[in-house]
Amino acid sequence: MTQPTDPRDASLRTITTIVYALQAAAFLVGLTYIAAAIVNYIKRPEVAGTLYESHFNWQIRTFWWSLLWGFITLLTFWFGVGILIGLAAAIWVIYRIVKGWLALSEGKPVP
Secondary structure (H helix, E strand, O other): OOOOOOOHHHHHHHHHHHHHHHHHOOOOHHHHHHHHHHHHHHHHHOOOOHHHHHHHHHHHHHHHHHHHHHHHHHHHHHHHHHHHHHHHHHHHHHHHHHHHHHHOOOOOOOO
């Protein structure tokens, strides 16, 4: 794991880590998912031009796409397909959290 030397860089890394943790915690406490998105939008200007910008974009896209898939899950739940869509969406969110967090721990941007 690469450690940032600039104190500002360390702070941005910590914030990015917290957002990933809030997203992961949402599987137990759903409100943390909304808190993560709020932190992303509040701190977004501070990460502009850094490697953390890609992580924030990744986290924000994960949030909005997962809300869309959640809505589709609700709409199709009564047809039985919604359960499968919801399961696939949950796996996709876990994948994005893990992939992003691993890239962050290696000091790399997310594609």
